[in-house]
Amino acid sequence: MSRDRALLQRALDRGEEDGGSVEFKERLTREVHLSEGRRESLAAQLRHRVLSGDGEATYVVGVTDDGGLAGIAPEAFSESMDVLSLLAEEADAHIEDVETWGVDGTLDGTGTRAATDSAAPTDDNGLVGVATIRDGAVLETDDEHVVIGTAGHVDHGKSTLVGSLVTGRADDGEGGTRAFLDVKPHEVERGLSADLSYAVYGFDDEGPVRVRNPNRKQDRAAVVEAADRLVSFVDTVGHEPWLRTTIRGLVGQKLDYGLLVVAADDGPTRVTREHLGVLLATELPTIVAITKADAVSDERVAEVEREVERLLRDVEKSPLSVARAGVDAAVEEIGERVVPIVRTSAVTMDGMATLDELFDRLPKTSTEDGDFRMYVDRSYAVTGVGAVASGTIKSGEVEAGDELLVGPMADGRFREVEVRSIEMHYHRVDQARSGRIVGIALKGIKESALERGMVLLPADADPEPVREFEAEVMVLNHPTRIGEGYEPVVHLETIGEAAAFYPDDGRLLPGDTGRTRVRFKFRPYLVEPGQKFVFREGRSKGVGTVTDVSPIE
Incomplete structure (x- = not known):
């Protein structure tokens, strides 16, 4: 208002x-x-x-x-x-x-x-x-829309890098362009991101279409309307206490690529390794950007690049220096095994043209056919419009006027709702499909009834929420052993819920891969075989894949 x-x-x-x-x-x-x-x-x-x-x-x-x-x-x-x-x-x-x-x-x-x-x-x-x-009619969204999730240690320049990319402006050396992403007063004051932020720019036949002022929703909407190809960023949190939010950004969004930043003055840290582990666990094609190249000598940049290459080889990935191999090779080879590395500076804008070319040419990877599905990441109320659910569309497409189901509620039931309108980066659209980050205004439900982790589905769907599921898991880090009743937080899609583990053999040790039953502690969710998740508790972390589900009675 x-x-x-x-x-x-x-x-x-x-x-x-x-x-x-x-x-x-x-x-x-x-x-x-x-x-x-x-x-x-x-x-x-x-x-x-x-x-x-x-x-x-x-x-x-x-x-x-x-x-x-x-x-x-x-x-x-x-x-x-x-x-x-x-x-x-x-x-x-x-x-x-x-x-x-x-x-x-x-x-x-x-x-x-x-x-x-x-x-x-x-x-x-x-x-x-x-x-x-x-x-003019409401914008149709038939263009390609690539979604990129950032990760990396606090103060390594994620938000600054994205701010300079979407505006084309050089940073002032004090992280000035990061203000285009962090919107909460305490984030601006402290210089630390505390929640997911979003940004967008695009490309047409003449090159990048940038945002004049990302803080003005009209300017973001203008980019969506003008560009033939859109690139959206989900900017995550680098500060260690907010690792849960970072995992939510990388696991709960429909991402095409990951962008891991490593500052040249600091080099890879333990948090860098943790974030890389999450990216690899979600099998997300990843680019590494070495930031702050202007702040150190060329020798130091080269040293950090070698450290990054060793880190990648330790996890059985093949590093590819874009400066040596070229953008063509990076576009062709990025994937399950190959991780391109780009040296950048938001102050001198070195490497930014390379990232522009990569983002303009990289193919979309996450499009899924099938019925519409979107897990709710955020909800809010708009005066005169009502409840709005936002998130990334996982599959299918949605149109204004569609009848949908939303849930499950705490009792496992779903509610019938109607799509009032759809917005994508503040631009109203007629329809949206898999991979789009959208806000959907819903008729038939109050915002207070919406929760993160709920899902939107077609009205004729027959969803079966679960309290328990079977999974194949790998323990990445744990001080002792995981026994029956171990309760980490499970991050699956936008769900972030405490759950109890019951391993088939009674225990799992660090480095083990095994099967376990997983039971949500407080309420049911919609979970299906094949979905990947991350679990954590303190410094204990692991990854898993759902293999079977047990619908609630």
């Missing part, structure tokens, strides 16, 4: 005119405004407003014909936005943005009710909103 009422006041001051681009509506309903004959008339009116505004119209909802602040209930406002979206689609236009304000029910000096910054209207007030309508 906007805290600046200037947008609303400007629209009210301009008012409705026969040849103008502003339209006042108190409320729009499906029954009345989408009825036969009325729908076509209103779509024609909307088209007229858009053309009068040189491709942009402003609809003020929740006001009377003379611009008085009526205010409508949140549910009525949501329905009005649904109807307005359908009218815009018929007029070959789309809703680009919606801003809302509370109406407090009191009278101002002119005898009309006043708009407030209230984010939670009560029974005595309601909402008024301004919808910006743009010419």
Whole structure:
């Protein structure tokens, strides 16, 4: 919700005119405004407003014909936005943005009710909103969309590297470009990422399409609209206490590639090795970027590159220096065995053109056919829209208006919901498919009922949530032995839940590979054979693959 009422006041001051681009509506309903004959008339009116505004119209909802602040209930406002979206689609236009304000029910000096910054209207007030309508249909997403997850030790320059890539701007040497990713005040103040961040840029026939200001959602949306090929980054957390969040970013997203950063002034650390282990456990094709090459001598950069090469060989991977072998070789050979290495500096921009070329040419790896599926990574409530579930689509595709199931709830049941709208990096889209990072507005559920680890499925699916499953696991690190009842946190898709292990032979030792029964401690989830997971408890870590499931009774 906007805290600046200037947008609303400007629209009210301009008012409705026969040849103008502003339209006042108190409320729009499906029954009345989408009825036969009325729908076509209103779509024609909307088209007229858009053309009068040189491709942009402003609809003020929740006001009377003379611009008085009526205010409508949140549910009525949501329905009005649904109807307005359908009218815009018929007029070959789309809703680009919606801003809302509370109406407090009191009278101002002119005898009309006043708009407030209230984010939670009560029974005595309601909402008024301004919808910006743009010419042109909602973006179709038929282009390739590569998703890359970053990893690496804290202060090794992950966020700075991504910030410089998506903007094309050199860093100031103080990590200035990282501010384009970290949005929480304590992250900016401390200079440490504490949660997953997202960024996007793209490519067209002329080269990179960068974001002018990643902190402005309109600029991110412009890249999505203009680029023929998109590259999204899931920027994870390097600080060791937030390893759980890093694992969530690497395991819970539908990634195409991993980007492991190693600072030239520090070299590989224990955290570097742990993050590399997670990347390899998920079988993710990986690139290593040696960062901060400007901060040390060429000899030191070469030394760190040799350390990285030894580290890769220790885990049976073949390092490939892109500086020596070239981008063609890196694109052709990256995969299960080969890990390209690129020297970079966000300050001098050395190596950035190489990364651009790689990201422009690397093929998408994670596309999956089949029915739609998306595990919920985040949820939030948008005033006037309702509950929004965000995550990366695992398979299939989804369209606005689709009927879906979401769950499981704590009791194992699924709820029926409807897709109100879909956004990808702040750009509204008609549909989205496997590999897209999206926010899906849902009708039929409150945001408080959504939890990370839930899954969205087609309405005709017949999901069987489980409390237990069988798995083949490998213990990467543990001080003693894993016995019956051992309780690590299991990270599977976006699920992060304590679970008890019951090994077939009664125990598992460090380095062992074996079978175990795994039981979630608190609630059921949707788990299927073939899914990979990471488990951890303190410095104990391991990886596994689901082999069989036991649906709850």
